[in-house]
Amino acid sequence: MVKILKKELLVPNIHFMVLESDVIHLNAKAGEFVVVRADEKGERIPLNLVDWDEHSISVVFMEVGTSTRKLGCLQPGEMIADLAGPLGKPTEMVTDKRILALGGCYGIGALYPVLRAFKENGNTVITAIEARSSFLLYWQEKLKKYSDELFEITRDGTKGFVGHVDKFLNEYLTKTSVDMIYAQGCTYLTYLVSQTTKPMGIKTVVGLNPIMIDATGMCGVCRVIINGETKFACVDGPEFDGHAVDWENLLTRRHIYINEERQSLSFYECEKYG
Numbered sequence: 001m002v003k004i005l006k007k008e009l010l011v012p013n014i015h016f017m018v019l020e021s022d023v024i025h026l027n028a029k030a031g032e033f034v035v036v037r038a039d040e041k042g043e044r045i046p047l048n049l050v051d052w053d054e055h056s057i058s059v060v061f062m063e064v065g066t067s068t069r070k071l072g073c074l075q076p077g078e079m080i081a082d083l084a085g086p087l088g089k090p091t092e093m094v095t096d097k098r099i100l101a102l103g104g105c106y107g108i109g110a111l112y113p114v115l116r117a118f119k120e121n122g123n124t125v126i127t128a129i130e131a132r133s134s135f136l137l138y139w140q141e142k143l144k145k146y147s148d149e150l151f152e153i154t155r156d157g158t159k160g161f162v163g164h165v166d167k168f169l170n171e172y173l174t175k176t177s178v179d180m181i182y183a184q185g186c187t188y189l190t191y192l193v194s195q196t197t198k199p200m201g202i203k204t205v206v207g208l209n210p211i212m213i214d215a216t217g218m219c220g221v222c223r224v225i226i227n228g229e230t231k232f233a234c235v236d237g238p239e240f241d242g243h244a245v246d247w248e249n250l251l252t253r254r255h256i257y258i259n260e261e262r263q264s265l266s267f268y269e270c271e272k273y274g
């Protein structure tokens with residue numbers, strides 16, 4: 001059992017949660033993730049590490065189905081069933097580069113430790129965060145600490161650049177050159193970023209979020225096709241070259257259990273709220 005030390009609703013549907021840590025914080029590195037189980041009957045879900053200190057680790061999660069809904073209902077002082085990590089390969093570090101980092105939804109939180117590591121390694125970091133509307137953007141001040149410049153992108157034009165990441169990239173990259181793009185967030189965002197930068201030939205690293213079960217390379221559920229080769233996102237990733245990902249395969253596999261996921265959420269809600 002692991003104690004919840006803090007929980008905060010960052011924006012509608014996206015929570016920040018601090019969890020007690022005995023050892024995970026000792027080995028945590030930017031780009032890694034943890035696996036969380038809300039209760040003893042719950043499924044194991046992967047969540048990026050967004051921060052850590054000498055007694056805790058923290059995550060940012062978006063409520064999408066039963067497991068994230070269960071987590072969203074828990075309060076500081078309550079326990080989750082278990083926590084495993086750090087898992088995955090850390091972000092490959094570069095030095096003295098000009099990096100454009102993009103994040104959307106939970107990926108805004110996931111950017112935080114990666115920006116910090118990029119900055120600490122002497123890179124120039126330009127950050128762009130995107131959401132449907134300005135009320136869904138968060139952590140601007142935290143991200144600015146490790147960014148040379150911070151852009152906000154909203155699809156409804158309520159703040160910053162108007163449009164989606166593809167439009168932003170097309171405009172930004174005609175004026176300024178960068179050595180590398182890094183993107184974190186939902187599959188559509190990482191797909192769009194990769195499709196936009198591919199014809200420009202700019203190195204693009206993306207965090208993928210396929211379905212995972214054991215997260216230790218044993219079950220094969222998280223397999224993704226990278227440059228025609230099968231890789232396991234939990235142990236070979238979760239970050240990959242966005243131009244080498246077979247996106248159609250990833251999007252199809254992510255939706256394989258959609259009917260079961262919907263059923264599970266309606267059972268859970270009936271049980272909880274009657």
Ligand SMILES: Cc1cc2nc3c(=O)[nH]c(=O)nc-3n(C[C@H](O)[C@H](O)[C@H](O)COP(=O)(O)OP(=O)(O)OC[C@H]3O[C@@H](n4cnc5c(N)ncnc54)[C@H](O)[C@@H]3O)c2cc1C
Pocket residue numbers: 033045046047048049059060061062063064065066067068069106110186187208209210211212238254255258261262264
């Ligand atoms: C390495 C890795 C790191 C991740 N890090 C984070 C993180 O830091 N924060 C976070 O919120 N999520 C993260 N995810 C995604 C997260 O694991 C899933 O959102 C979670 O497992 C969903 O579980 P659920 O039971 O709530 O929803 P499910 O019942 O499994 O899914 C419900 C519905 O939501 C859809 N869905 C599931 N995940 C997403 C998603 N990410 N975006 C959009 N729709 C989705 C499903 O297709 C389904 O239709 C990460 C995934 C991986 C593989």
Ligand code: FES
Pocket residue numbers: 211212213214215216217218219220221222223232233234235
């Ligand atoms: S989740 Fe089982 S092999 Fe990656």
